[in-house]
Amino acid sequence: MSEYAHPEVLVETEWVAQHLNDKDIRIVESDEDILLYEVGHVPGAVKIDWHVDLQNTIVRDYIDRKNFQMLLSSRGIANDTTVVFYGDKNNWWACYAFWVFKLFGHEKCVVMNGGRQKWIAENRPLAKDQSTYAHTNYVAKERDDTKIRAFRDQVMKHVTGGNPLVDVRSPQEYSGELLHMPGYPQEGALRGGHIPGAKNIPWAKAAREDGTFKSAEELKELYQSQGITPDKDVIAYCRIGERSSHTWFVLQYLLGYPKVRNYDGSWTEWGNLVGAPIEK
Amino acid sequence: MDRREYIEFILDHYNNPRNHGAIDDPDILVNGGNPGCGDVVTMYVKVDDDNRVTDVKFEGRGCTISMAGASLVTELVKGKTLKEIEEMPYTPLIDQMGEDVVKSRLRCATLGMDTLKGGAREYPSRKATGQKLIQPIVLAHTLSTD
Numbered sequence: 001m002s003e004y005a006h007p008e009v010l011v012e013t014e015w016v017a018q019h020l021n022d023k024d025i026r027i028v029e030s031d032e033d034i035l036l037y038e039v040g041h042v043p044g045a046v047k048i049d050w051h052v053d054l055q056n057t058i059v060r061d062y063i064d065r066k067n068f069q070m071l072l073s074s075r076g077i078a079n080d081t082t083v084v085f086y087g088d089k090n091n092w093w094a095c096y097a098f099w100v101f102k103l104f105g106h107e108k109c110v111v112m113n114g115g116r117q118k119w120i121a122e123n124r125p126l127a128k129d130q131s132t133y134a135h136t137n138y139v140a141k142e143r144d145d146t147k148i149r150a151f152r153d154q155v156m157k158h159v160t161g162g163n164p165l166v167d168v169r170s171p172q173e174y175s176g177e178l179l180h181m182p183g184y185p186q187e188g189a190l191r192g193g194h195i196p197g198a199k200n201i202p203w204a205k206a207a208r209e210d211g212t213f214k215s216a217e218e219l220k221e222l223y224q225s226q227g228i229t230p231d232k233d234v235i236a237y238c239r240i241g242e243r244s245s246h247t248w249f250v251l252q253y254l255l256g257y258p259k260v261r262n263y264d265g266s267w268t269e270w271g272n273l274v275g276a277p278i279e280k
Numbered sequence: 281m282d283r284r285e286y287i288e289f290i291l292d293h294y295n296n297p298r299n300h301g302a303i304d305d306p307d308i309l310v311n312g313g314n315p316g317c318g319d320v321v322t323m324y325v326k327v328d329d330d331n332r333v334t335d336v337k338f339e340g341r342g343c344t345i346s347m348a349g350a351s352l353v354t355e356l357v358k359g360k361t362l363k364e365i366e367e368m369p370y371t372p373l374i375d376q377m378g379e380d381v382v383k384s385r386l387r388c389a390t391l392g393m394d395t396l397k398g399g400a401r402e403y404p405s406r407k408a409t410g411q412k413l414i415q416p417i418v419l420a421h422t423l424s425t426d
Contacts, residue, residue: 034384034385035381049384052384
């Protein structure tokens with residue numbers, strides 16, 4: 001792993017197993033399937049639900065500083081706690097939660113390589129009871145949306161300036177073949193296709209079968225062969241920003257790209273946005 | 281029931297799905313879901329001459345709540361007419377699963393019911409032309425890359 005630009009942000013399942021009772025560590029499970037935590041979780045892990053815990057319920061946005069402080073305090077996370085994120089779906093939501101924690105400037109964030117899938121595949125122990133910890137008095141910085149988050153107007157300028165975008169959705173979504181599925185029109189868009197100039201590099205290409213990240217060499221080849229190079233300002237997007245969090249993590253931390261932003265509005269915004277150009 | 285009991289109820293349906301599998305020669309076979317989200321379900325239905333459900337089964341894959349909801353709905357609709365299924369409220373399903381537990385994933389919870397309602401709605405017009413309602417399974421190929 002030393003070949004990654006920032007190997008310190010990735011820990012292996014064995015490392016986590018050795019640190020289950022480490023008081024300086026808090027393990028956080030973030031899943032798409034919200035009941036997986038109840039099915040069984042890494043002993044001592046707390047649950048953070050991206051939908052319930054991280055979202056503003058009125059505005060399409062993330063929670064504010066006050067609510068972030070309350071959330072982390074309730075999970076027994078202090079300012080100097082090392083938070084280990086893991087989850088289902090190849091760590092999509094773990095990377096998403098990691099990204100939100102970074103918006104608020106939490107310093108010590110790491111991802112468990114391989115996520116929930118690998119932990120279970122290795123027959124490691126699972127706990128069912130909810131883990132509780134003494135409340136802390138977490139003090140967060142104001143949320144900083146300027147460095148790692150992109151908004152639609154910025155994306156528009158980015159497109160106009162000919163800067164690189166990575167569309168991490170499936171090829172069918174990228175081509176416009178898929179808008180949405182029966183029963184799920186809410187997650188679709190009026191138009192199918194992609195943001196002009198975006199390269200289609202599905203998030204899954206950065207992951208191995210066991211859910212772990214591919215090697216630095218493989219990742220470099222994957223992105224640089226498509227013109228996504230570290231000298232450029234890169235924006236990644238998907239449908240709502242969860243899969244692109246995975247790619248954001250790869251580019252920013254595993255490959256060390258200095259300017260990578262996640263466009264969390266993604267296709268559910270751009271595909272419906274009046275005046276926004278698309279390509280098919 | 282408290283939250284933990286609702287969760288146990290859902291996990292029981294997930295781990296021991298009721299009416300799971302396919303029906304040979306169904307009158308209705310409908311697919312629903314969102315491969316982009318990972319939830320897909322196929323509902324199979326046999327009906328009698330009065331369009332009353334005599335058998336219903338499901339297959340699928342997806343999150344705990346979507347699969348438990350599909351299992352539960354098969355129990356709720358047996359013996360009902362297709363018209364009754366079309367008009368069924370969502371409340372009994374949501375209440376049994378625990379509104380507080382599933383409220384942030386209502387689309388998952390109602391995936392099986394919505395799919396079944398779609399089949400119930402379409403079937404009479406197909407039947408009038410002497411056909412069954414058999415939709416092909418589509419779009420599962422996107423699962424691997426999404």
